[in-house]
Amino acid sequence: MDQENCDFSPMKQSLKKDISQVITALQSSLETMDNENYCLLGNFERIKNQFIQVEMTAASFYLNCYLSPFTDKYSDLTICVQNMSARKHGGLIVIQREDALEPYIHLGIAIGAELSHSLLESIFFPGNPLHDGAVLVSQNHILSAANVLPLSNRNVGDNKLGTRHRAALGLSEKCDALVLVVSEETGKISFAFNGNLYPITTGELL
Numbered sequence: 001m002d003q004e005n006c007d008f009s010p011m012k013q014s015l016k017k018d019i020s021q022v023i024t025a026l027q028s029s030l031e032t033m034d035n036e037n038y039c040l041l042g043n044f045e046r047i048k049n050q051f052i053q054v055e056m057t058a059a060s061f062y063l064n065c066y067l068s069p070f071t072d073k074y075s076d077l078t079i080c081v082q083n084m085s086a087r088k089h090g091g092l093i094v095i096q097r098e099d100a101l102e103p104y105i106h107l108g109i110a111i112g113a114e115l116s117h118s119l120l121e122s123i124f125f126p127g128n129p130l131h132d133g134a135v136l137v138s139q140n141h142i143l144s145a146a147n148v149l150p151l152s153n154r155n156v157g158d159n160k161l162g163t164r165h166r167a168a169l170g171l172s173e174k175c176d177a178l179v180l181v182v183s184e185e186t187g188k189i190s191f192a193f194n195g196n197l198y199p200i201t202t203g204e205l206l
Helices: 009-032 041-067 074-087 117-123 163-172
Strands: 091-096 109-114 134-138 141-147 178-182 189-193 196-200
Touching (some): 041 074, 041 178, 041 189, 074 091, 117 141
Parallel strands (some): 091 134
Antiparallel strands (some): 109 141
């Protein structure tokens, strides 16, 4: 994990609060186990939902940590994926970190422009000829669009992944790039890193 610039105190406090709530709920369940007239199953369902919230908050926090040493344009990336999520516009954004990506990506159309959320959103607007592939970001610039990524053969949990998510996972299995994904079907945002896929909550991104 990159620790540099990994402060983000408000998000860290939110994560600590969520974890504390789960610990409190587990402790409460433990204390009620001696009551034979009380069923814990409802508690477990609530705790499971709390765990999901903790995972999403943690993913949002570490997304900041992973990106901040490699781009100053985190706010533009955030605004872009939030707007695309709200409109259910699918997207795939590769942020280059330390590893070279040329061996793993079939390069598409060169862009060579400074990164902005409006430019990213226009690339992924439905009907745009470039919207179907991945955008490659290095530091504060969009290098290219319509790039083709290697596909992973893995599923995550019980879910069969769509092409964008398989592509995000596939690249993250081969290098240290971070890949943002917006689902066209649900609008949900995830990121792939080190061969894992993490859901994030838009409310914790800014």
